[in-house]
Amino acid sequence: ASSEHLFCSLSFFLDGQAQVLLKQREVSITRGHRTSTSMDCMAEGIPALQYAEIHWYRHVPTKAPERILYIGARGVSYDHSSYSTKYSSKKGTNVCTLTINDINSSDEGTYYCAYWHF
Secondary structure: OOOOEEEEOOEEEEOOOOEEEEEOOOEEEEOOOOOOEEEEEEEEOOOOHHHOEEEEEEEOOOOOOEEEEEEEOOEEEEOOOOHHHHEEEEEOOOEEEEEEOOOOHHHOEEEEEEEEOO
16 A cells, blocks of 8 residues: 655744744654644734734645645635645744645645745
């Protein structure tokens, strides 16, 4: 039986005045009987996460990182309409969660969260 792994890693952003730190636990998820999984991005230094934009990227070796979606005050925006059934995201007080549905071998890769300040 083949195993499918999803990895999430650490990303951070520095601006001119304060440090914003996005922390992700480094986890490896192997599909067993689970068909969906979630990963968290913990935010530090963002005073109002509900108004911030958090972006989720997926990186596959030999390819450039690809943005999946971003979530802001107006909800989730997907980079491709087909992603809306595959991925979902929600924000809490200091955490943003990405959920991946219907896990299969094409979902292998490293998933990152990022914060853009305007």
